[in-house]
Amino acid sequence: MIETPTRPPAGKKVSPVQPASGATTPQQQSAPEPGELIDTSKMSEGQRAALELTEAAREQADALSFASGLFMGSFDFPAEFPLQSTEDRDQGDAFLQKLEKLLREKVDPDEIDRTGEIPQEVIEGLAKLGAFGIKISPEYGGLGLSQTNYCRAAMLLGSYCGNLTALISAHQSIGVPQPLILFGTEAQKRKYLPRVAKGEISAFALTENNAGSDPATMVTKAEPTPEGDAFILNGEKLWCTNGTKAGVLVVMAKTPAKVVNGRSKDQITAFIVETDWPGVEIKHRCRFMGLKALYNGVMTFKNVRVPRENILLAEGKGLRVALTTLNTGRLTLPAACVGLAKKCVEITRRWASERSQWGAPIGKHAAIADKLARMAANTFAMESMTLLAASMVDRDKHADVRLEAAMCKMWGTEQAWEMVNEAVQVRGGRGYETAASLKARGEEGVPLERFLRDCRINTIFEGSSEIMRLFIAREALDPHLKVSGAVLNSKLPMSVRLKAAMKAGMFYLRWYPKQWLPRGGAQGSLFRKHLSYAARTSRRLARSLFHAMVRMGPKLEREQLLLGRFVEIGTEIFAITATCLRARALLAREPANPDHAGLPAMVDYFCTASRLRIEEKFRAVTKNSDRAGYRVAQQLLSIPKNGAANGH
Ligand SMILES: Cc1cc2nc3c(=O)[nH]c(=O)nc-3n(C[C@H](O)[C@H](O)[C@H](O)COP(=O)(O)OP(=O)(O)OC[C@H]3O[C@@H](n4cnc5c(N)ncnc54)[C@H](O)[C@@H]3O)c2cc1C
Numbered sequence: 001m002i003e004t005p006t007r008p009p010a011g012k013k014v015s016p017v018q019p020a021s022g023a024t025t026p027q028q029q030s031a032p033e034p035g036e037l038i039d040t041s042k043m044s045e046g047q048r049a050a051l052e053l054t055e056a057a058r059e060q061a062d063a064l065s066f067a068s069g070l071f072m073g074s075f076d077f078p079a080e081f082p083l084q085s086t087e088d089r090d091q092g093d094a095f096l097q098k099l100e101k102l103l104r105e106k107v108d109p110d111e112i113d114r115t116g117e118i119p120q121e122v123i124e125g126l127a128k129l130g131a132f133g134i135k136i137s138p139e140y141g142g143l144g145l146s147q148t149n150y151c152r153a154a155m156l157l158g159s160y161c162g163n164l165t166a167l168i169s170a171h172q173s174i175g176v177p178q179p180l181i182l183f184g185t186e187a188q189k190r191k192y193l194p195r196v197a198k199g200e201i202s203a204f205a206l207t208e209n210n211a212g213s214d215p216a217t218m219v220t221k222a223e224p225t226p227e228g229d230a231f232i233l234n235g236e237k238l239w240c241t242n243g244t245k246a247g248v249l250v251v252m253a254k255t256p257a258k259v260v261n262g263r264s265k266d267q268i269t270a271f272i273v274e275t276d277w278p279g280v281e282i283k284h285r286c287r288f289m290g291l292k293a294l295y296n297g298v299m300t301f302k303n304v305r306v307p308r309e310n311i312l313l314a315e316g317k318g319l320r321v322a323l324t325t326l327n328t329g330r331l332t333l334p335a336a337c338v339g340l341a342k343k344c345v346e347i348t349r350r351w352a353s354e355r356s357q358w359g360a361p362i363g364k365h366a367a368i369a370d371k372l373a374r375m376a377a378n379t380f381a382m383e384s385m386t387l388l389a390a391s392m393v394d395r396d397k398h399a400d401v402r403l404e405a406a407m408c409k410m411w412g413t414e415q416a417w418e419m420v421n422e423a424v425q426v427r428g429g430r431g432y433e434t435a436a437s438l439k440a441r442g443e444e445g446v447p448l449e450r451f452l453r454d455c456r457i458n459t460i461f462e463g464s465s466e467i468m469r470l471f472i473a474r475e476a477l478d479p480h481l482k483v484s485g486a487v488l489n490s491k492l493p494m495s496v497r498l499k500a501a502m503k504a505g506m507f508y509l510r511w512y513p514k515q516w517l518p519r520g521g522a523q524g525s526l527f528r529k530h531l532s533y534a535a536r537t538s539r540r541l542a543r544s545l546f547h548a549m550v551r552m553g554p555k556l557e558r559e560q561l562l563l564g565r566f567v568e569i570g571t572e573i574f575a576i577t578a579t580c581l582r583a584r585a586l587l588a589r590e591p592a593n594p595d596h597a598g599l600p601a602m603v604d605y606f607c608t609a610s611r612l613r614i615e616e617k618f619r620a621v622t623k624n625s626d627r628a629g630y631r632v633a634q635q636l637l638s639i640p641k642n643g644a645a646n647g648h
Contacts, residue, residue, distance in 0.1 A: 046214075046216070046217070049216045049266065052265070064479065065399075065400045065401065065402075065403055065404065066078075066392075066404065066574075067403035067404045067407060067570065067574055068403050068475055068476065068478070068479070069538075070538045070541065070570045070573050070574065071475075071476035071477075071479075071538075071541060071542060071545060071566070071570055072479050072511075072542050073514070073515045073538055073539040073541070073542030073543070074538075075534065075535045075538035075539070075573075077531070077534075077535075077577050077581065078581065079524075080581065080584075080585055081384075081388065081391075081578070081581035081582045081584065081585035082388075082391040082395070083582075083585050083586070083589060084146075084148050084387075084391075088146050088148065088149065088394075091145060091146075091149060092145060092146070092148070092149030092152050092153075095129070095130070095134070095143060095145060095149065095153065096149075096152060096153060096156055098129050099126075099129060099131060099153060099156060099157075100156060102122075102125050102126065102129060103156070103157075103160050103161070103164075106119075106121060106122055106125055107122055107160065107161060107164065109160055109161035109162075109163070109164075109447065109450070110435045110436060110445065110447055110450065112161060112163050112164075112292070112293045113163070113292050113293065113447075113450050113454075114292075114436065115292075115293070116287070116292040116293050117293055118163060118164065118167065118293050118295075122164070123167075123199070123201075124199070126164070126167075126168065126199070127198060127199025128199075130142065130143040130197070131153070131168055132168070132171055132172065132177075132196060132197060132198070132199045132200075132201070133172075133177065133193075133196065133197025133198070134149070134150045134153055134172060135147065135150050135172065135177065135178075135181065136177055136181065136193050136196070136197040137181075137193075140189055140190070140193035140194050140197060141193065141194035141197040141198060142177075142193065142197040146390075146394045147328060147331070147390045147391075147393040147394050148387060148390040148391060148394055150172075150332070150335075150390075151331060151332070151335035151386055151387065151390045152335075153168075154168075154169060154332045154333075154335035154336045154339065155335050155336065155338045155339035155342070155383075156339060157169075157336060157339065158335065158336030158337060158338065158339030158340045159339030159340060159342055159343045160339070160343075162290065162291050162336075162340075162450075162451075162454030162455065163291055163292070163293040163294060163454075165336045166241060166291055166294055167201070167242060167294075167295070169332045169333070169336065170203060170204065170241035170242045171196070171201055171202050171203070171242055172332075173325075173328075173329035173330075173331075173332040174204040174250075174325060174326065174329050174462070175196070175201075175202030175203050175204050175242060175246070175248075175249075175250065176192055176196050176202035176248050176249070176250055176272060177193065177196050177197070177202065178325045178328070178329055179250055179270065179312050179313075179321050179322075179324075179325045180192055180193055180196075180272075180312070181193075182321075182324060182325060183312050183313040183321055183324075184312065185309075187309065188272065188309070188310070188312075192248060192272060195247070195248070196248065200247040200248060201242050201245045201246045201247060201295075202242065202246055202247070202248045202249065202250070203240050203241060203242035203243045203246040203248075203249050203250075204240070204241075204249070204250045204322075204325075205237035205240045205243065205249050205250065205251045205252065205299055206218075206237070206252045206322060207237060207238045207239050207240075208220060208235070208236065208237060208238055209236070209238055213464060213467050215252070215268060215319060215322075216266065218235075218252065218253070218254055218268065219235060219254070220233070220234070220235025220236065220237065220251070220252070220253040220254065220301065221233070221234055221235060221253055221254050221255075222234075222253040222254070222255050222269060222271060222306065223255075223256070224255070224256070224308075225305075228308070229307065229308055230305050230306060230307050230308055231253075231255065231269075231271065231305075231306045231308065231311075232303055232304070232305060232306075233251065233253055233271065233273065233279075233301045233303075233304040233305075233306050234301055234302060234303060234304075235253060235300075235301050236283070236298060236299070236300045236301070237251065237298070237299045237300075237301075238286075238298055239286055239296055239297075239298075240296060240297055240298070240299050241294055241295070241296045242295050242296070243282065243295065243296060243297040243298075243299045244282050244285050244295040244296070244297040245295040246275055246295075247274065247275055247276070248272060248273070248274050248275065249272070249273045249274075249275060249299070250270055250271070250272060250273075250312065250321075251270070251271050251273045251301065252268055252269070252270055252271075252318045252319075252322060253268070253269060253271060253318070254266060254267065254268055254269075255267045255268070255269040255315055255316060258316065267315065267316035267318075268316070268318035268319045269311055269314075269315050269316060269317070269318040270311070270312040270313065270317070270318035270321040270322065271306045271310050271311060271312070272306075272310040272312060273301070273304065273306055273310070277304055277305070277306075278303075278304070278305075279301060279302040279303050279304035279305075280299065280300075280301055280304055281299070281300045281301075281302070282297045282298070282299060283297070283298040283299065283300050284297060284298040285297050286298065288457065289453050289456060289457075290450070290452075290453030290454035290455070290456055290457065291453075291454050291457060326405075326462065326463070327400075327401060327402040327405055328393050328401065328405060329462070330405040330406060330408070330409045330462055330463065331386060331389055331390055331393075331401075331405050331408060331409075333409055333412065333413060333458055333462055334382060334385070334386045334408040334409050334411075334412030334413065335386050335390075336458075337382065337412040337413055337415070337416035337455070337458060338379065338382050338383045338386055338412070340416050340419075340420065340451060340455060341375065341378070341379040341382060341415065341416050341419050342379055342383075343451070344375060344379075344419045344420055344422075344423040344448075344451070345372070345375050345376050345379055345419075347423055347427070347446055347448065348371070348372050348375060348422070348423045348426045348427075349363075349372060349376075351426055351427055351430075351446075352368055352369075352372055352426060355428075362426070368426055371422045371425065371426055372426070373602075373605060374422070374609070375419050375422060375423070376602060377602050377603075377605050377606035377609070378415045378418075378419065378606070379415075379419070380579060380582075380583075380599075380602060380603075380606065381575045381578065381579045381606055381610075382408075382411065382412045382415055382416075382575075383582075384575075384578035384579045384581070384582035384583075385404070385407065385408045385411065385412070385574060385575055385578045385579075386408050386412065387578075387582065388404070388578045388581070388582070389401050389404040389405055389408055392404065402475070403472060403475050404574065406463065406468050406471050406472050406475075407472060407570070407571045407574050409462065409463060409468055410463075410465055410468035410469065410472070410567075410571065411571050411575065413455075413458035413459045413465070414459055414465060416455055416458060417455055417456065417458065417459060420448065420451045420452045420455050421452065423448055423451075424448050424449070424452055427446065427448055430443070430446065431448045431449070432449060433449065434449050434450070435447040435449065435450060466560075469560070469563065469564040469567045469568075470560065470563070472567045472570070472571070473560075473563035473564070473566065473567050476545065476563075476566060476567065476570060477545075477549075477556070477557070477563075480545070480546070480549055483503070483504045483507045483508070484500070484501075484504040484508075484549075485500075486500035487500045487501045487504050488553050488554045489554070508546075512543075512546065515539045515542050515543045515546070516539075516543070524584060526580075526583075526584045526587065526600070527580035527583065527584055527600075527603060527604075527607070530576055530580050530603070530604075530607040530611075531576075531577065531580050531581075533576070533607070533611060534573045534576045534577050534580075537569070537573055537614060538573055540618070541566065541569050541570060541573070544566065544618065544621055545566050548562060548566075548621070559626075561624070561626045562621065562624075562626065565617045565618075565620055565621055566621075568613075568617055569614050569617050569618065572610045572613055572614050572617075573614070575606075575610060576606075576607050576610050576611075579603055579606055579607070580603060580607065583599045583600070583602075583603045586599065587599060587600070
């Protein structure tokens with residue numbers, strides 16, 4: 001639910017998947033100061049402030065992660081998909097069985113949707129199971145389950161009830177537990193983790209009326225008291241999920257600016273705030289198109305005294321807290337989307353075989369068969385990407401998965417929306433009818449109408465699709481910016497730029513020819529051709545990105561649609577890789593499992609379809625209507641407010 005047009009911070013460590021052995025990455029060279037990377041001289045004040053703030057919140061990664069390597073042509077995929085160990089799986093199963101029982105016996109998602117309320121009994125039931133502390137260590141009263149098991153829980157919830165998914169996810173993925181696990185002092189952990197693990201609901205408050213995707217425009221303020229032992233918080237936060245039920249919040253606020261290199265720099269600080277403190281109020285409960293039982297509110301803070309010890313990480317590091325929290329927090333939504341997508345496949349599969357029109361089950365008609373195949377294959381891909389990213393976190397809590405998670409979020413939420421939409425289409429008029437109405441006239445209450453309303457928000461919050469593309473693009477460009485950003489930065493003295501040009505020349509003399517050389521292909525025979533294509537295409541992607549940089553220079557940063565295509569190609573390569581490797585691992589582990597019989601054909605189909613999408617995007621890099629479209633939009637924007645938009 002936070003976005004930034006630039007990129008989030010990285011932990012110091014990287015994912016277990018390292019770049020091509022021996023390859024020198026720009027990260028290993030001495031990194032320039034953030035201000036040297038991007039030329040801000042032609043930006044408006046607002047653009048510069050937003051960029052500088054988010055750039056300052058970033059940390060440097062030591063090396064390329066698997067996904068960022070894709071954009072540099074150093075495609076180093078793991079030899080084997082890290083399937084969940086039996087021990088970890090058993091631990092997860094024990095919890096999931098209880099959760100599933102609770103959902104089956106106590107939760108009626110259509111009733112929750114109709115009333116706009118989650119029964120207290122359900123919230124208490126979830127708390128009793130430990131569902132509010134899935135990843136919190138047992139030392140602090142939680143279940144201590146892995147990221148993979150947490151994702152599996154999100155899949156189960158996502159297949160059942162969007163409102164419960166949002167309650168649990170906003171609490172755990174962005175609310176108090178995750179930033180506290182990552183950044184809390186021991187005293188903060190001892191004080192708050194047992195409370196939130198037991199079921200005291202938490203929330204995350206960043207968004208304001210004028211600060212949506214751009215946190216730099218935030219106006220909520222926290223001023224230090226004269227004694228300096230506390231801050232006085234004033235402001236208003238919009239759309240705070242769980243806010244109307246929460247006992248404790250993470251609140252982002254501006255603290256006094258600091259002078260850095262002679263310039264005043266805004267500071268954003270993250271505070272843990274208890275909702276029963278004087279001055280905290282719920283001004284309004286917001287209601288939405290879907291997620292009718294979201295406890296989402298406008299929260300006001302009037303002279304709230306927050307002790308200094310409730311600062312998370314440090315004064316001025318709030319954005320870093322928020323961005324790092326989201327690195328793994330962002331995996332929850334795509335996991336929930338996997339659950340939803342599986343449900344859609346199940347509904348579509350049944351209906352496509354039961355329903356006959358024009359003398360045959362509708363699944364026999366090619367137009368419907370195509371939808372079913374696409375839904376099933378994309379669901380498997382989405383699950384493979386999410387589980388691969390989750391396994392990286394399980395191997396190393398500080399793994400740099402920000403790109404993988406962002407790709408899962410962007411691709412997964414867009415696919416899920418597409419799939420629910422297609423499932424509605426396959427069910428025809430029944431897809432559009434509410435579950436209650438279907439039931440009332442004696443049919444099965446299939447809740448696709450609710451699914452469609454509930455899942456629309458997924459491409460908007462926790463980083464909108466547009467912002468995710470910018471976010472990933474910033475990451476993809478980072479190695480190049482580190483090498484050549486200073487060369488193109490007109491704000492820097494010529495001597496600095498010349499020195500940078502020599503360094504960049506040396507780097508590209510070595511790097512560029514390598515992007516044309518054939519390299520060792522994929523190991524193993526199953527799906528080898530797809531994995532080899534992915535490796536080859538990663539180098540083609542690196543070359544195309546480089547050519548675009550040479551063609552456009554610093555302007556490339558502003559070419560959102562072009563960069564978006566590179567991001568989509570990188571994401572498809574990630575999807576092909578995760579899909580092939582997971583299918584290969586599943587088939588190797590259980591060759592006789594009848595559930596896996598259709599896997600090779602489905603994986604082949606997914607990779608062929610993905611390849612076609614990739615080729616189309618490469619073509620559009622040079623042949624597109626981007627500029628013409630931009631001109632039309634600007635013409636429309638120039639029409640006075642009350643003028644007719646099309647004038648016809
Ligand atoms: C149901 C719901 C729950 C939420 N929960 C929380 C919560 O718990 N905590 C919290 O802090 N916030 C929460 N939010 C806020 C949510 O994260 C924001 O809606 C989101 O950040 C987008 O901000 P905005 O709506 O102001 O859109 P804007 O930032 O105004 O964006 C409008 C449109 O412009 C696009 N856009 C913006 N900037 C750019 C750019 N530079 N380039 C290209 N396109 C751009 C966006 O993608 C979007 O399509 C919630 C919102 C909703 C609706």
